[in-house]
Amino acid sequence: MEEPVYLIIRSLVLFFLVWFSVRLIGKRSISKVKPFNLMSYIVLAIVTTLMSLNLIALVPGFIVLLTWLVLPLALDLLAIKSEVIHQLINGKENVLIKHGKIMEENLLQVRMTGEDLLAELRSKNIFNLTDVEFAVMETNGEINAYLKSDQKPVTAHDLGQKVAPQAEPQTVIMDGNILNEPLFSLGLNQEWLKVELEKMGVAQENVFLGQVDSSGDLFLDLFDDAVEIPKPKVKELLYANLQKVQADLSTFSLQTENKNAKSMYLKNSQKIENLLDKLRPYLLN
Amino acid sequence: MTVASQVKQTLASLKGVRGTLNMYTLQTRDDEIQSVYTNSLEIADNIISDLEDRLKNLELEEPQYKGN
Numbered sequence: 001m002e003e004p005v006y007l008i009i010r011s012l013v014l015f016f017l018v019w020f021s022v023r024l025i026g027k028r029s030i031s032k033v034k035p036f037n038l039m040s041y042i043v044l045a046i047v048t049t050l051m052s053l054n055l056i057a058l059v060p061g062f063i064v065l066l067t068w069l070v071l072p073l074a075l076d077l078l079a080i081k082s083e084v085i086h087q088l089i090n091g092k093e094n095v096l097i098k099h100g101k102i103m104e105e106n107l108l109q110v111r112m113t114g115e116d117l118l119a120e121l122r123s124k125n126i127f128n129l130t131d132v133e134f135a136v137m138e139t140n141g142e143i144n145a146y147l148k149s150d151q152k153p154v155t156a157h158d159l160g161q162k163v164a165p166q167a168e169p170q171t172v173i174m175d176g177n178i179l180n181e182p183l184f185s186l187g188l189n190q191e192w193l194k195v196e197l198e199k200m201g202v203a204q205e206n207v208f209l210g211q212v213d214s215s216g217d218l219f220l221d222l223f224d225d226a227v228e229i230p231k232p233k234v235k236e237l238l239y240a241n242l243q244k245v246q247a248d249l250s251t252f253s254l255q256t257e258n259k260n261a262k263s264m265y266l267k268n269s270q271k272i273e274n275l276l277d278k279l280r281p282y283l284l285n
Numbered sequence: 286m287t288v289a290s291q292v293k294q295t296l297a298s299l300k301g302v303r304g305t306l307n308m309y310t311l312q313t314r315d316d317e318i319q320s321v322y323t324n325s326l327e328i329a330d331n332i333i334s335d336l337e338d339r340l341k342n343l344e345l346e347e348p349q350y351k352g353n
Contacts, residue, residue, distance in 0.1 A: 164315075164318060165315050165317055165318065166315075167314055167315060186314065187314075214313065214314050214315055214318075215312060215318070216309065216312025216313060216314075234305060235309075237305075238302060238306065238309075241298055241301060241302045241305075242302050244298060245295055245298050245302065248291070248294075248295040248298075249295065249332075252288075252291070252292065252295075255288070256288075261339055261342070264335055264339060265339075268331075268332045268335055268336070271328055271331070271332060272328075272332065275325055275329075278321065278324075278325070279321070279325060282318055282321060282322075
């Protein structure tokens, strides 16, 4: 009876010890782990298994564990301090495609065939080799490609479009409960939220998720999907109203005979037109 | 509808626009957007005062329609 209990306690203690060690070694996900760290993970795992099975004594086991924990930590620290050691441990990245041409020697160095390279690129949604300007194999084996400038996705910058900066939205209601902290970080309070909910005609208990975007508009998702809630269209409305005012002013400028009034209307109509241009990226997006 | 009442209507729309803009100025968290809105508010204010002046003149010219 005593033996199994002893084994369980031993295993539990070792489990938490190894768990703590793994956390100490690094935060990266297992697929992005450096080969060297992978080695220490494996050694830690094997030694722990042997220890919990009582195949090696506790004291030498702990010494081995400690060594394999300290070694990667120390080397990581050294690698941060010195470029040479960094290259020694992690190796260097290999350039596989340069100026759109495959570097066959480098491909051989990392022991890849052309088909392997093509498969890797396809997994990055690149099917045409001519689209790639530059590709490199990182030290963890991942291949990253830089597309030719005419193959890169179009951005607002390319189009010369101005877009409004958008900060991350904050979740203020979850499962019908108001979350105070994000609400306060926006400079709002529960009263504001309750007024907004009332304006939309929605009960707080019926809200599954509520988010406030950076301009202060509230978006809701309800438990009851049959209920339609109006999407906030205030900005679009604002833009349309301004357009209407602008049209009115130009009409007035045509109608009036008074010279002064005519120029005043014309000037202001022009001002609103400029204003519309300026506000467009912020109100319509 | 007289000219004066048309101008009044436009003035009312513009004041509504100004109110909404003011709300967004207070709500937004981004400094850049805030400065754009503040700037727009100033322009709206100028136009509002221009229109109000014009309205006074109109009512002076057509006192029979005053208050419509």
